[in-house]
Amino acid sequence: MYSDEILDFLKSAKINIGDEIRATAKDFGIDGEIMPNTEATHPEIIVIKLKNGYNVGVNFRKIKITKVKSGKGMPEFPKAEFKQDKKLPKISLIYTGGTIGSKIDYKTGGVYMLVKPEELLYEVPELAGIACISSKELFSISSEDMSYREWQAIANAVEKEAMAGADGIVITIGTDTMHYAAAALSFMLKDLHIPVVLTGSQRSSDRGSSDAFMNLICSTYLAAKSNIGEVGICMHSSSSDDKCHFIRGTKARKMHSSRRDAFRPINDRPIALVDIKGNIEYRNSYSKKSKDIGRAITGFQNSVALVKAYPNSTPDIIDFYLQKGYEGLIIEGTGLGHTPTSTKDKNYSWLPKIKNAVSKGMIIGMTSQCIYGRVNENVYRNLRLLRNAGVIYCEDMLPETAYIKLGWLLGNYKKEDIPKLLNTDIAGEIKERSEYDEFLV
């Protein structure tokens, strides 16, 4: 939105955004169209689109402005004529927001959602040859604004689609917290046994180089053609538009802020690679798809936190959460799963605070900030001290996955069973064996 001053200025000249105008200043005159404000411009600047397509910014105090013609408003998105082939596998496409489902309006720079199948098929006509697609917009939320309530809603929607006979589900979602959502859905939909594929894009779909097109095509192939019965993430496996990989939802992590191959399997291999022609190459063991569609288990207890231990860190954070009534804590410890423990300055040892919290019923799980590798409760004395204090070592589970799992366990299980469940594999989040080729892949 423009500043109030500019809005008044436009109002007094009876000009709306989108109108064709002539603006004159002391030494120049320009013909163009009033563009909306993108929040990036200075409060005194009006943005005008020139006839040659360029935008320029002029200070409203320096110009006189007259209306030439009223604007047409937002153009409608073009629709492709397409035929849905009923014989193809039935795929439900669920939009939840993020870069992939959005489209920049070329004129204004404003963002709108591509939700209708005909809009989607206009952009990615290949999809009609892969599956019979029904799509729905659940909501439109930025990745960083997602919460467990949205994951619950997605899980319920997926369950509904599966019950209605969908062969597979594709969920488009913002990438920043996609691995949290994937972990949550892995637990919530563990009994569903159909492919649930989360995908997104690192480059918006309004540019010809977007990764969205290939990610969507590969995800649709996986949902339609694979015999995988798990939740996972399907995104570019390399910086090239070559193959996507499908990573187990509990073993995936965003490892780069901007590259299209940001999502990597951690302590795991990808379940499969898939190319744009639909060739699927399985690379790992996985749960098979089956007709046995179980219910979604969507409980989630939000009184869980994820904290990081680091040199000089104070354990007061544990007291804080305890006082706030939190029931669980996942620590991202150093190395094999340490917190400062036998510090010279006793005030910096986490051990007494942890003991106290556990004695008051808080469940504390330990993961590693190394991200790769497995925690261990025996190798060093300090580890043994933490274990004896009641910390549960979470094997090779990702910190984010452990955090999600603890919230989900608290939401659905009896508290006394949780310590045991936390380091027992439920949805592929814990592997018995650490294989050699699972590092930096």
Added chain:
Amino acid sequence: MTKKEGMIVTDNGIGYYHSIGFLCGLEIHQRLATKNKLYCQCAASPLQTDAMISNVYRHQRAVAGESGNIDMSAKFEEAKDKTFKYNVYRNTSCLVDIDEEPPRDVNGEALDAALAIASSLDMKFMDELEPMRKEVVDGSNPTAFQRTTIIGIDGSIKIGSYSIDIPAVSLEEESAGIVSNSENATVYDTNRIGIPLIEIDTSPYIESPARAKEIALRIGTLLRVSGKVQRGIGTIRQDVNVSIKEGARVEIKGLQEVDMLDTFVENEVLRQVNLIKIRDILLGRKASVGHIVDLSDLLKNTSVKVINNSAKNGAVIFGFRLIGFDGILGTEINPNRRLGSELGDYAKMAGVKGIIHSDENLEQYGFTINEIEGIKNRLSVGRGDAFILLAGEEPISKKAAELVIERAEYAMKGVPKETRSALDAELGTTRFMRPLPGGFRMYPETDAKPLLLTKTIIDNARLSAPDIEKEVSALKKDFGDDALAKQMLLSPRLVAYKKITNGIKVDRKFVANMLLQKFTEMKRQNIDVDSVDVSLLESVFKKFTEEELTKQGVEEAIRRLAIGGGTIDGIIKANGLERISGKQLALLISRIKGDEKLERSQLIKKIMGKYRFNIDGAELNELLGR
């Protein structure tokens, strides 16, 4: 055909061009000489020694434009279904260049340079600059768009007695350099992408081809006078838009040499004039184009090599009739170019090798009389008709046939709107590249911040604005020689001259003679002396001022640097170019003289024969005189 024969309209002055509704505008793109690229911290000059570290493969697709339409030229590129391979370099490309990281803040050095140049063109500055994306899907930008920002509007430039309007000056990113191009893949280097470019557009009211060249030269001079631009081949490119009444706008892209610019424009006019004439003849003959017919069975045993070779690889041979086109395909419309060549361009764009048409000597191709009759029969070619054949794998050959038919049908309408590229730099002819892009290719670059132009920024730009007249008097003062001053002003090496003479105190006339005469001589010997970095040249002249090199030594050092590269110290050492002077020189003289009784001239000959790079002639003379 010689150049002269092609230039039928050369002698026509402005009056003639006015009478045919001639419109012509220039877009001049010049790389700026900045340390870093426009939107990242990579080095902005392609380092010849930079190591390629990887490559990535990408596809691009046309996306719906502003009003929902996909731009025709964008779609045309997408139809080629190409893989783009991008070479990634250590120091000159980063994630920003391969579309894996958002742009960083705009390069202030580039912005200042562009604003200074715009200031001399009397551009009006806006209060805030709004970065835009211009869609490009030929792969030359890994993002599929070019970042571009208008920095000033409504200016003009004066050339002698007239002036031309400059509606806009913009600051934009250079595209990626093409390495190779084949049917399925294009390879690009990403070391060049993102180098800052200034684009200067003139109004379309340039009144003659000669003036187009004059204006391009004038703008080129202004850019060099600014001292803020890169030099060397490819650092400046001019696109020319040309149309005439009843013709169409055609953009000739990427002309690098201004010398031939007028000829290119004259030829484009001639081409349009001839295409209009052809249109009138075809309309008079009620011409039309037939349907595509598969002739593969008819020609499966042909001895015509071009067809035979394709047929062996499972190609399909298509033909079609052109009713009333007899003799038209072979009509010359430009030096060495016929309507048939224009049609062939479209076929080639689809991926086939070319076309064969009936205005050519078919027997020379190896067709038998029977085959020709067979083709004519099958296509129902009658008197006054022509036909076209083409061969290639499906679906490429079918697509090619469709494109050729579309172009042939356009011959009845006249001149298609096209983007064309230089075909023959000697003749000044062009070929079809792609349809002319429409206007729906711009949208805001939301990843880059708008930039408020403060008074300080603008005042600084005005202070450092280049001024050709001032430059001329400065050069005249430098040389005391008007001819040399004029020569330097028009030379692409002016940028190097300014940098060298600003950096060190050195005999300016000596530098000028070196850059103009000696460089040209070396160029004639095929030594790429313009590839030597300016800072390296500066270091050579510095050695001269420090009396470590003689004038001859300077020339030799530059020659060696141009041939093999290296550092100035390395070159001096390796080639024994150290100057010998003072006591050392006196010692040398007495050693060479020895007991021999040589005449002065013989002695000089003997010494200089061996030490011509090392000894300053004047100093030797002086020493011998004593």
